[in-house]
Amino acid sequence: MEPVVSGRSRAFTLVELLVVIGLIAILIALLLPALGSARRRAGSLTCLSNLRQWAVAANQYANDYHNFLPRRGQGQQPTAVINRPSDWFNALPAVMRLPQYIDLMAKGQMPTADGRGLWICPQALNLPNISGYLFTYGMNMRLSTWETDLPDRIDLVGSPSTMVFMADAPGGYCSVLPFAAPFTPVARHNGQVNIVFLDGHAASFPGRYVGCGVGDPQVSDVRWVVPGSTWIGPVE
Numbered sequence: 001m002e003p004v005v006s007g008r009s010r011a012f013t014l015v016e017l018l019v020v021i022g023l024i025a026i027l028i029a030l031l032l033p034a035l036g037s038a039r040r041r042a043g044s045l046t047c048l049s050n051l052r053q054w055a056v057a058a059n060q061y062a063n064d065y066h067n068f069l070p071r072r073g074q075g076q077q078p079t080a081v082i083n084r085p086s087d088w089f090n091a092l093p094a095v096m097r098l099p100q101y102i103d104l105m106a107k108g109q110m111p112t113a114d115g116r117g118l119w120i121c122p123q124a125l126n127l128p129n130i131s132g133y134l135f136t137y138g139m140n141m142r143l144s145t146w147e148t149d150l151p152d153r154i155d156l157v158g159s160p161s162t163m164v165f166m167a168d169a170p171g172g173y174c175s176v177l178p179f180a181a182p183f184t185p186v187a188r189h190n191g192q193v194n195i196v197f198l199d200g201h202a203a204s205f206p207g208r209y210v211g212c213g214v215g216d217p218q219v220s221d222v223r224w225v226v227p228g229s230t231w232i233g234p235v236e
Contacts, residue, residue: 043122044189044204047168050118051137051196055165057092059200062154064095069152072139073174076183076234078129086151088139088166089174101133110134123188126171138169138176141183142224147231160198162223167195167210177224178211179234187212195222 061070070091074081082102085091089101098118104110111119112134124136143165144151157163167185169176176185187193187207195210196202211217216224 044192044194047121047123047189047194048196048202048204050121051166051194051202052200053096053118054088054092054137055196055198055200055202057095058088058165058198059154060095061091067153067155068150069144069154070139071144071146071151072141075141075145075175076177076179076181078131078172078182079133079135079174080129080131082133087174089135105133111136121168121188121194124168124171124186129172131172133174134171135169135174136171137166138173138183138185139166140164140224141175141177142226142229142231142233145229145231148229152226154198157198157226158223161201162221163198163226164222164224165196165198168193177234178214178216180214181234183234184213185210 058069062068070088071084071086073079073084073087073089081087082089082105085100093100096118099107099109101110110128110133111117112128119136121136126134126136128134140163143157143163154160167176168188170182170184170186173183176183178184185193185195185207189204191207192204193207193210193212194202194204205222207213209217209219210222218225
């Protein structure tokens with residue numbers, strides 16, 4: 001005799017349902033930190049890619065202008081002057097056939113921390129400065145200062161693989177330098193600061209190693225000072 005098969009499926013008991021919910025909660029708790037870590041890693045990689053593209057543009061600019069680099073913009077003050085064509089944020093976009101910073105501002109299209117593109121580090125949460133300008137990357141404050149008659153030449157600053165060109169900026173400053181001041185680079189990537197060098201390679205360094213918020217430790221593989229520079233640096 002054939003067994004009789006019920007047409008109704010077996011329902012979950014309350015205990016079984018609670019067990020399933022508990023397992024799902026445990027899985028979520030285990031996966032969230034990993035997802036957060038992966039997101040931060042992806043943000044850091046995007047930031048490094050952005051920095052490399054700025055350095056490539058700087059090399060192209062130097063090639064076009066007899067080895068001279070663009071100017072670094074203002075120094076230790078929050079950026080207020082944006083109309084100089086030779087400052088990096090106007091000069092380099094022109095090389096890349098992108099809108100200059102001054103043009104973006106004129107059109108009300110200033111890059112913001114909730115946007116994307118070469119201007120913005122994905123992990124930056126900064127707000128514009130008092131003048132309404134935002135920079136999440138800053139050029140080495142000791143390169144091509146406005147205190148000299150001519151900007152620095154890329155072939156006269158020592159090894160390009162150790163000379164800092166640009167780094168994560170605190171927002172509102174277009175140039176950065178390790179210092180006990182607001183214009184110091186920011187270690188926003190899990191305690192790491194992203195830096196690109198004049199040869200175009202970019203890397204992450206512990207904030208302590210490069211002196212974020214303290215001062216230039218003068219390590220040989222992360223150089224900020226230009227040989228023979230007459231600028232004494234920012235004033236405390």
